[in-house]
Amino acid sequence: MSITALTSHDTTSQSTASRSDVTHVLPTIGKTRVTWSGLISSEWIKMRTRVSTYWLGGIAVIMMIAMAIASAIQGSNGDVSADSVMVMATGGVVGAQFCAMLLGVFTITNEYRTGQIRSTFNAVPKRLQSLAAKTAVVAIASFVVTAVSIMVSFVIAHVLSGRGLVFDYFSADILRMFIGAPFYMAFIAVLSLMVGAILRKSAGAVSIVLLMFWALPGSMVILPPSISGIVAAFLPSTAGAVLYGSATGAGDQVFSAITPQSAFSLPVWGAFLVLVAYVALFAAIASAVTNRRDV
Numbered sequence: 001m002s003i004t005a006l007t008s009h010d011t012t013s014q015s016t017a018s019r020s021d022v023t024h025v026l027p028t029i030g031k032t033r034v035t036w037s038g039l040i041s042s043e044w045i046k047m048r049t050r051v052s053t054y055w056l057g058g059i060a061v062i063m064m065i066a067m068a069i070a071s072a073i074q075g076s077n078g079d080v081s082a083d084s085v086m087v088m089a090t091g092g093v094v095g096a097q098f099c100a101m102l103l104g105v106f107t108i109t110n111e112y113r114t115g116q117i118r119s120t121f122n123a124v125p126k127r128l129q130s131l132a133a134k135t136a137v138v139a140i141a142s143f144v145v146t147a148v149s150i151m152v153s154f155v156i157a158h159v160l161s162g163r164g165l166v167f168d169y170f171s172a173d174i175l176r177m178f179i180g181a182p183f184y185m186a187f188i189a190v191l192s193l194m195v196g197a198i199l200r201k202s203a204g205a206v207s208i209v210l211l212m213f214w215a216l217p218g219s220m221v222i223l224p225p226s227i228s229g230i231v232a233a234f235l236p237s238t239a240g241a242v243l244y245g246s247a248t249g250a251g252d253q254v255f256s257a258i259t260p261q262s263a264f265s266l267p268v269w270g271a272f273l274v275l276v277a278y279v280a281l282f283a284a285i286a287s288a289v290t291n292r293r294d295v
Contacts, residue, residue, distance in 0.1 A: 034124055039133035042123075047137055052106055057141075060099035061149045064092030068153035072160035080161040082168050083246045088157035089150050090181045090244050096149070100142050100185045101209050104192030107138050109202040117295050127290045131197060135190055135283075142189040146182040154178075173246070176268060180243030187240065187275050188213070194282035198289050213237045233266050236278055242271035 047053050071088035108131075111117040124130040158167075188209075196205040213236060220232045232238055242265065266274065 034129070036129075036133070039124065039129060040136060043130075043133045043137040046111075047107065047141065050106070050110070052110075053103065053141075056099040056103050056106075057145050060092075060096040060145060061152075063095045063099075064089075064146075064149040064153050065156060067092035067095065068157045069160060072157040080163060082171070082174060085154065085157045085161055085163065086169070086174050086177045087246050088161070089154035090177055092149070092153065093146070093181050093185065093244065096146070097185060097188050097213070100146075100188040101192045101206070101213070103142065104138050104189035104194075105196040105202055105205045105209070107134055108193055108196040109200060109205060112200040112295070113202070121295060128287055131286065131290055135193060138189045138193050139186040143182040143186040146185040147178075150178060150181055177244045177246065180240075180268075184240040184243050184275070187236070187279065190279055191236070191282055194279070194286040197286035198282070234274055236275060239266060239271040239274040242266050242268060243275075 068088045068091065071091055072085075108117075111120060120130055121127055191212075192205065192209050195208050196202070199205045199208065216235055217232060217237055220228045220235075223231060
C-alpha cells in the first residue's frame with residue numbers, strides 16, 4: 001500500500017473517531033424533555049429577578065398590615081369580636097388587590113414587550129405548558145404572600161384591639177375568611193395574567209381588569225333596581241367578597257358603597273364557582289390566542 005493511501009486511511013479513521021467522540025459528548029438534539037418542575041423553576045426565576053415583583057409584594061404586605069393597624073386602633077375602645085378581628089386582618093385586600101392585578105399582568109406582558117417570550121416558546125414549543133407554569137407560579141406567590149400578610153395582620157389586630165388572652169377564632173366563618181382572602185388574591189392575579197396573555201399589552205390589560213373589578217360594580221346603578229342587585233352578585237368583586245367578608249356584617253364588604261344592594265346573595269360555594277367560571281372563560285380565550293397568534 002502506498003504512503004498516500006496510508007495517510008488517507010489514517011486521516012479518515014481520525015475523522016470518524018472525532019465524530020464519534022463528539023456524538024458521545026453532545027446531547028441528541030430534539031430529544032431533551034422539559035419537565036414540569038423545570039418549567040416552574042424557570043418561571044419562578046423570572047418572577048424573583050424582576051424588581052417589580054418585590055415592589056408589588058412589599059406594597060401589598062404594607063397595605064394589609066397598615067389597614068389592620070388602623071382598624072384595630074379605631075376599634076380598640078369597644079368590645080371587639082373575633083369576626084371583627086378577622087375583618088381587620090383581611091380589610092387590606094381591598095387595596096392590595098391592585099398589586100395582585102399588576103403582578104399577573106406584568107408576568108406575561110413584560111415578556112412580550114422585551115421579546116423574551118420568543119426564547120420562552122423556543123425552549124417550550126408547547127406554549128400552553130409555559131402559560132400553565134406562569135399561572136401556577138403567579139397563583140402560588142399571590143396566595144402565600146396574602147396568607148402570610150393576613151397572619152401578621154391578624155396578630156397585630158388581636159393585640160391592638162385589646163382582646164388579651166381571649167382566643168376564640170375556631171369558627172367555620174373565620175376559617176373561610178382566612179382561606180378566602182388568599183384565594184381571592186390568587187384569582188385576581190391569575191385572571192389578570194390571562195387578560196395579559198390575550199392583549200399582550202400592559203396598558204390594555206390593566207384597563208380591562210380595572211373595568212371588571214372597579215368600574216362595573218358602580219355602573220350597576222344604571223340597571224333597573226329589580227335586577228341590578230342580582231347582576232352585581234355575579235361580578236367578580238362581589239363574589240370575592242363573599243369568600244372573605246364577614247357573615248355577621250362586621251366591617252365593610254368590598255365595594256358595598258357603590259354596588260347595588262339586593263336581598264339576593266350567592267352562597268360561598270356559589271361564589272367560588274363563579275370565580276372558577278371567570279378563570280375558565282378567560283383561560284380558554286388566552287389559550288386559543290397563545291396557540292394561534294404569532295409572537
